[in-house]
Structure formats: C-alpha cells, structure tokens
Amino acid sequence: MASSIMSNHCFFIVAFFLLSVTAAYGQLSENFYAGTCPALDGIIQREVSRALSAEKRMGASLLRLFFHDCFVQGCDASILLDDVPETLFIGEKTASPNVNSVRGYDVIDNIKAAVEANCSGVVSCADVIALATRQAVVQLGGPTWTLLLGRRDSTTASKAQAESDLPGPRFNLTGLIGAFGKKGLTPNELVALSGAHTIGKARCAFADDGQEGRAGCPPLPLPLLQLSSDMTALDLQTPEAFDNKYYENLVKKKGLLHSDNVLVTDSTLNSLVKKYGTKPGIFASDFAAAMERLSKIGVLTGGNGQIRFDCKKVN
Incomplete structure (x- = not known):
C-alpha cells in the first residue's frame, strides 16, 4: 500500500532539508522592507487587485x-x-512543465515596475512573486500566512532541474511524495498544497480516465480528449473562490487530474482529504502553514544573488 511510502527514510530526508536551509531563512524578516520600501504592501495589493479584476x-x-x-x-x-541565445543561456520558461503552461510573467513585470518606481533596486523579484501570490490567495477568499522577506534573485536558472523536479499531472502517489520530499515537504503538506487546485484551470488533455471531474470537458473518448486544447476548471463547484470544495470533489471522485485523485488512494492521506472537505478552517490553517514552508525553500540571502532591476534578465 502507499502508506508504506511514508516511512522513516522520508522523515530523515525532510529533517536533513530543514537543517540545511535554517541558516538561510534565518536572515529573512517580515519587516525586511519596512524602512527601505514602506509603500510595498500597498503597491502589491493595488497591482494584484488590478490583475484579478x-x-x-x-x-x-x-x-x-x-x-x-x-x-x-x-x-x-x-x-x-x-533565454539569451547570444550567450547560450537557457532558462526555465521553455522547460516542458512550464512552456505554454505557466503564466503571469507580465503581471509580475508590472508589479516590479510599480515597485521600482517607488523604491528602485530594493525589492527582489523573488519577494515580489511571494508577496503577489499571498495577496492573490487572500483576495480570492483564501488564508494569509507569515511571509519572511529578504530573498535575493538568482543569476542562474536550470531547465534541466525544471524538467526533473516539477511534479506533473499524471504523477502517481509515489512520485508525488518523492518530489515533495526532495524539497523538504511532507506527505501531509502535499495534500494541503494540492488544495491550490481549488482555483484555476487545466487542459482537458490531462484529464484522468474514468473520473467525473471530466464533466467540464468535451464528451470525447479519452484518446481523443488527450488531443484536445480545451480547458476546464479544476474545481467546477466554485472555480474562482479559494475554498475547500476541491477536497469535496476528490471524495466524490470528481477530481480532474490523476495527481489529484491519487491522494485518496492512501488511507492516511484520504483521511486528511476528508477532514479538509468538511473542516474548511483546518484546511485554511494547514495550507497557510505549508505555504510558509514552501516560501523558504532554497532562498538566497545576504551576499548571494542580486536584486534584479528587470525580472526577465540579470543585471
């Protein structure tokens, strides 16, 4: 059974990860920009509101x-x-999990430009992403969380790591737990963070076989559906509200993606899915805690990295 995956070796991976990153995020602070960019929170709130409107x-x-x-x-x-073809630099945007899939780059550029106009060369692009994400979740009805600031921007990228480390919509439970464990995240945090699928859309080509979650897709046989460019909401109940309906859907076998539906195949994780489906407050609290953990992965601080003026390129 999948329960055997959550063994001692998973605990040691997470424990080692936590020890390795403690020093880095110890240099972060909630009030990192209080003196250097006091208008930051207002700018983030305004620009995210414009984007969501x-x-x-x-x-x-x-x-x-x-x-x-x-x-x-x-x-x-x-x-x-x-990417910078002249220097043979290849970034992560064209990696298969990202290309024609990840979006919002223009929104981050707009927010960064507004921040630069107020306090130039102070706030990192990494912190802009983190702040904008939290604000977006809050504005859609989701929880807030403690966000430590002071990240610096990388001068490198890794298409190869994007190809190898990002979990996909067809991952099984073993693959998901392994991918999250590699980043220091537990199986329970995997379930909590999967709740992000309470908003957004996915391509019907990735729809799971035999699941009622395909209701928003064209009524085609799966082989034909996998060629479709149509998209549907990950949560057909409340597609634009950050709530716990995603978990209700999983319990009813109405998840869209295989990587969602496998969460109920393990007895321990299934119990957590059911709890989140009936106790929205517990989901909100656990999601916030997991996002706080996620936000601390591999941060650059101090003299590492830089503060990019333009998020699309190094200084």
Missing part, C-alpha cells in the same frame, strides 16, 4: 508560478529569466 484566473496562475519557481533551485525568481 482583469482576470480572476490570474490568482491561480500566480500561485502556480510561485510553486514552479520554488521547486527549481528554490524561491529565487529563476523562473522569470528569459
């Missing part, structure tokens, strides 16, 4: 962008770097 789905896109950034080299804004 134009398109509610952008909240899910920012959340996904943040996740994909943190899972590759850490929360360092490496995902924002454009």
Whole structure:
C-alpha cells in the first residue's frame, strides 16, 4: 500500500532539508522592507487587485508560478529569466512543465515596475512573486500566512532541474511524495498544497480516465480528449473562490487530474482529504502553514544573488 511510502527514510530526508536551509531563512524578516520600501504592501495589493479584476484566473496562475519557481533551485525568481541565445543561456520558461503552461510573467513585470518606481533596486523579484501570490490567495477568499522577506534573485536558472523536479499531472502517489520530499515537504503538506487546485484551470488533455471531474470537458473518448486544447476548471463547484470544495470533489471522485485523485488512494492521506472537505478552517490553517514552508525553500540571502532591476534578465 502507499502508506508504506511514508516511512522513516522520508522523515530523515525532510529533517536533513530543514537543517540545511535554517541558516538561510534565518536572515529573512517580515519587516525586511519596512524602512527601505514602506509603500510595498500597498503597491502589491493595488497591482494584484488590478490583475484579478482583469482576470480572476490570474490568482491561480500566480500561485502556480510561485510553486514552479520554488521547486527549481528554490524561491529565487529563476523562473522569470528569459533565454539569451547570444550567450547560450537557457532558462526555465521553455522547460516542458512550464512552456505554454505557466503564466503571469507580465503581471509580475508590472508589479516590479510599480515597485521600482517607488523604491528602485530594493525589492527582489523573488519577494515580489511571494508577496503577489499571498495577496492573490487572500483576495480570492483564501488564508494569509507569515511571509519572511529578504530573498535575493538568482543569476542562474536550470531547465534541466525544471524538467526533473516539477511534479506533473499524471504523477502517481509515489512520485508525488518523492518530489515533495526532495524539497523538504511532507506527505501531509502535499495534500494541503494540492488544495491550490481549488482555483484555476487545466487542459482537458490531462484529464484522468474514468473520473467525473471530466464533466467540464468535451464528451470525447479519452484518446481523443488527450488531443484536445480545451480547458476546464479544476474545481467546477466554485472555480474562482479559494475554498475547500476541491477536497469535496476528490471524495466524490470528481477530481480532474490523476495527481489529484491519487491522494485518496492512501488511507492516511484520504483521511486528511476528508477532514479538509468538511473542516474548511483546518484546511485554511494547514495550507497557510505549508505555504510558509514552501516560501523558504532554497532562498538566497545576504551576499548571494542580486536584486534584479528587470525580472526577465540579470543585471
């Protein structure tokens, strides 16, 4: 059974990870920009509100962008770097999990420009992503969480790591637990963070076989559906609200993606799915705690990295 996956070796991976990153995020602070960019929170709130007013789905896109950034080299804004053919630099945007999939780059650029106009060369792109993501979740009805600031931006990116480390929609439970464990996240945090799929859309081509979650997709046989460019909401009940309906869907076998539906195949994780489906407050609290942990992965601080003026390229 999948329960055997959550063994002692998973605990030791997480424990080692926590020890290795404690020193780095010890240099972060909630009030890091209080003296150097006091208008920062207001700018983030205003610009995210504008983005969501134009398109509610952008909240899910920012959340996904943040996740994909943190899972590759850490929360360092490496995902924002454009390819530079002249120098043979290849970034993460064209990696298969990101290309024609991750979006919201223009929103981050707009926020960064607004921040630069107020306090130039002070706030990192990595912190802009983190702050914008939290604000988007809050504005869609989700919880807030403690966000330590002071990240610096990477001067490198890794397409290869993006290809190897980002979990995909067809991952089985073993693969998901392994991918999250590699980043120091527990199986329970995997379940909590999967709740991000309460908002946003996915391509019907990735729909799980035999699941009622395909209701928003064209009524095609799976082989034909896998060729479809159609998209549907990950949560058909309340697609634009950050709530716990995603877990209700999983219990009813209405998850869209295989990587969602496998969460109920393990007895321990299934119990957590059921709890989140009936206790929205517990889900909100656990999601916030997991996002706080996610936001600390692989951060650059002190003299490491830089503060990019333009998030698309190094200084």
